[in-house]
Amino acid sequence: MTKLSLKKNFSDQIWNNNQILVAILGICSALAVTIKLSVAVTMGISVIFVTGFASLFVSLIRRWTPPSVRMIAQLTIISLFVIIVDQVLKAYFYEMSLTLSVFVGLIITNCLVMGRAEAMAKNNPPLPAFLDGLGAASGYALVLLVVGFIRELFGFGTLFDFQVIPLSWYASPEHPDGYVNSNLMALAPSAFFIIGAIIWIRNIIAKEEGN
């Protein structure tokens, strides 16, 4: 295994095989947790942790896993890491866990985690599988970040809860034609449009590259 191909395990997942943009997996949580950047970042890190380590452990036990129970075994490992994330959030990021608790639990059913375990980790050695898992989740986190950035900026005028668009630009009774936050951006459908647009742009670029 050369260094280059190891690196490819990781980088391929970010652009060429991005799980959201190419495989269209993990859309559900991408719609729900991109309302604020801070939430998107926490979710992204959680998914990177879960996917990376779930892939690593699924790969480590691949020789001893009977095919008849492999899915159950994968799910058990994934759930283990999801519960770890949930418990750590509850202990050290309590208020974040209140917003995220539903979605953290749902990482278990996030197709991209299971997808990487089933398609890559169960047939490959630990290191490539680990990098592949990290890459897939980083690709996911990256899309979450972009969508979260757009939604928070235009929906609330803030980034990481820090006011970016000057308050003096906003419409007030004295300046009725000032700037107004877009309410659509605060709602889940906007993430759908943004992800659609990103997929479209990715396809155009991929076409020009000849892929």
Place this chain on the structure above:
Amino acid sequence: MVDQKQSFSNFRTISFVIIICTVCALTLSILAEFLKKPQQDAKELYRSKQLLLAANILDYTGHFVLDGKIATYNGYLTPYIGSSPPLAKTIEILEVFEQRVEARLVDDAGNLITFKEAGIRLEDYLRDHSKLGFSHLPLKLIYVVKSNTPSKTPYGYVIPVNGYGLWDAIYGYLGVSHNGDTVLGMTWYDQKETPGLGGEISLPDWQKQFFGKVIFQKALSGQTNFERAPLGIKVVKTTVKETYGNSPLANSAVDGIAGASITVSSVNEALRASLNPYRPFLIKAHQNEVTIDD
């Protein structure tokens, strides 16, 4: 793959499953043991924060508040002068909580009793009753919020309210000022309502509406009959302005949430049912008969 499949006997498959489950379960129990303390601390800090929010001592941006103005903490709260007030630190929040909030009991006649007088331990009391709420008990829980400067009259009271929402029980704090009537704030700190719909009850923008409302509903004449008046804050279907206009009833109502009619009626019911047993106490508070010794 076909060969591999045959090489796994039933015994091996079952032992594999047992080992995987045991290892995972063991890992989780060890982790849970380690995280128990920080999790409890985090929960307690969150509760204290929510209680201070309900008492309007902390605002939603994370600053201390004194008489409606932003304040800072140095042993006690002092008004802040300047343009960029510092946020309240975790340790300061806990200290202010310790200094100003005291859990007490209210009996059916409306008398304020300390836990010591009743011979009950606070921890036991909370453990036994926090699930079903306190308002139906003969001795009901109330948080007395002391004044910023030593005084026999408390600054206000925080009453725990609870009820049944759409999905699960909902728990909140209602802060009333020392006149037993005017609302200082309302928070719903534990709810599992639908995010985006009923879940709005936990958002600052909605909760802020409660400030300044009165829990004893005024009669149409504008007078309050404390013995008979319905208690609670009514969450109306649309907006208060549309429903009540300039009627005195508008003083005890807040705007509704679209698409959350079950949550809204749960909130109404929770407030009504939880506040009614405190009526004798609230009347006493209104007549300035409640004092605390320092």
